[in-house]
Amino acid sequence: MAGITGAQAQSFGLDGLLPQGGASASGRIVQIVAMLTVLSVAPGLLMMVTSFSRFVIALSFLRSGLGLQSTPANLILVSLALFMTFFVMAPTFDKAWQDGVLPLVENRISEGEAYAKITAPFRDFMLAQTRPQDLRLFADLAPASIRPQDPAQAVDLRVLIPSFMISELRRAFEIGFLIALPFLVIDMIVATIVMSMGMMMLPPTVISLPFKVIFFVLIDGWNLLIGGLVRSYS
Template structure:
């Protein structure tokens, strides 16, 4: 329960701090207590709308949900498991994988802000750093190079004097890296089911049953195969291990 509260509160405060900083600029200097109230107010109003986008941008959620969707299509099931099951499983797997990052962001950025030990700008920098480290470990150099090159073509400076890449470049590069990995893993997952489809189609055609769709015959065999090898255990375990 503590980890779940940390997960929710971290996203809540992370997305609200921008609104708090804007209010401070408009209303003038405010105390730590007022800043905390602003964070709670604006966070409560915006977290439901912004949280899904933040979740997709800076976590491994896209990788998980893409693989599960390809798995369902490879088996040949249209709506089983239901979308809410696949999304919920992806969400809680993301929470499981990202727990160390979220704990670090909470302890170094959000807690000191709530205790009035640091200001909003410092809290934002400390909160984003654990996510930056996670993305840098999982992003491809080729994707970073693509967005760096595009930014330079537009006359934008995306690196500081220490060579740290701007977060505006890192996030889109990380997203396309995660999408690519999702499709790579999905391709390997769907191959056994494709082999089953080919074998069943060959047998059905050889028996002269032209009017019988091979997918109708192969579906029970694909489900049986996936259950017999304990597919969910293998797939989920390897997906979690694939995240650095």
């Protein structure tokens, strides 16, 4: 009997696995599932609401303009864009942590209050970088339930995020054009010289590639490009 009693004493129920609180067990399970879902889509959220997309697209245009297929490698470009994103978004991340995440962890505010305080810095950042035309487009396309009724009303994130994304894509392609234009001029000059010399079988890119690389190095291209990308958010 003593062994049975000891085994029963070591058994545990579902309540022991779930944190204590006012919500029911099913509510806690829903919260856990929601948290796991957010963590699984976190990389996508990072690209949608931060400066990552502008950086990685501009760096991709640079590699294409130079004519290099795999140098720098994708891992290097993505890592550089990621750390540049952390640099630019540092004030936003710090404000979201201090105002929303930290008070929630310390049980000083509820989940609803934490959500509003965490999203507020990202909302301000996206509004500052979104073109009014793009915001107006999605506001007109949105259903009446999420459409802002007056200018003083906060824009719903379901309207703001896609507006911010297409604004970032437009700006990234503008920067990409400015990056690719000098390299295109070099390609045209080299192609003209090669054709005038009658070397029809020689691909112009074979000759233009070292000239483009040395041109980019001599003008301190990495410093100019990274500095311009970061200042574009000032």
